[in-house]
Amino acid sequence: MNENKILIVEDDKDIISLIDFHLKSEGYKVLTASNGEDGWLLAKEEKPDLILLDWMLPILSGIDVLNRLKKNKNTQSIPVIFVSAKGEESDKIQGLNKGADDYIVKPFSPKELIARVKANLRRGKLLPDEKIIFSDIEIDLVSKRVKRRNSIIHLGPTEFKLLLYLSKNQGRVFSRDQLLDSVWGNDIYVEQRTVDVHIRRLRKALNKGDLPNVIRTVRSEGYSIEDPEKASF
Numbered sequence: 001m002n003e004n005k006i007l008i009v010e011d012d013k014d015i016i017s018l019i020d021f022h023l024k025s026e027g028y029k030v031l032t033a034s035n036g037e038d039g040w041l042l043a044k045e046e047k048p049d050l051i052l053l054d055w056m057l058p059i060l061s062g063i064d065v066l067n068r069l070k071k072n073k074n075t076q077s078i079p080v081i082f083v084s085a086k087g088e089e090s091d092k093i094q095g096l097n098k099g100a101d102d103y104i105v106k107p108f109s110p111k112e113l114i115a116r117v118k119a120n121l122r123r124g125k126l127l128p129d130e131k132i133i134f135s136d137i138e139i140d141l142v143s144k145r146v147k148r149r150n151s152i153i154h155l156g157p158t159e160f161k162l163l164l165y166l167s168k169n170q171g172r173v174f175s176r177d178q179l180l181d182s183v184w185g186n187d188i189y190v191e192q193r194t195v196d197v198h199i200r201r202l203r204k205a206l207n208k209g210d211l212p213n214v215i216r217t218v219r220s221e222g223y224s225i226e227d228p229e230k231a232s233f
Contacts, residue, residue: 081116082103
């Protein structure tokens, strides 16, 4: 029996039952909420390891719940997967831009959902006992805190993993497919555009206050991280 606790925020009882059954079959502890307000309160109280969040919810929408999660220091690092009937590309991009770590469109395959849950949980389990210092950035691998010039940089779990992976391979250019395999995992399907969304979020967080850009975009190739004092972008 694993110790991971997953919160389902969904107003469709049949979907709750379906997800609940498959998660418990994998040994997860499951919490449920049938509206956005209850989901938000449960997330604060229980601090689940992952949240499966519907978009169209009573009282508070999924987007409103996500905004609250990402603004609260106690919940901002919890991985969130949208599970929604809103399947347009613009909806997916909006969800990811707002801070979701993944997006699954209804109707979905339970096997795919479980695979994505496992992949997102796996990304949050890195607990080495050291720090990485790169340029003016410090990455604490135990607390998962990032500082730049001694100021805390708030990152979601996916942005943290991206920064960590790039920092361990400074100067090397990675294609979107390579980043998907290394950061997201090669056992699930994620669109290449997802990489661009999370890179933009990471770059925005790191460059607050007009700090020098450390993430380099190589046209038609991918991304790398480089010390701005040693490289011209």
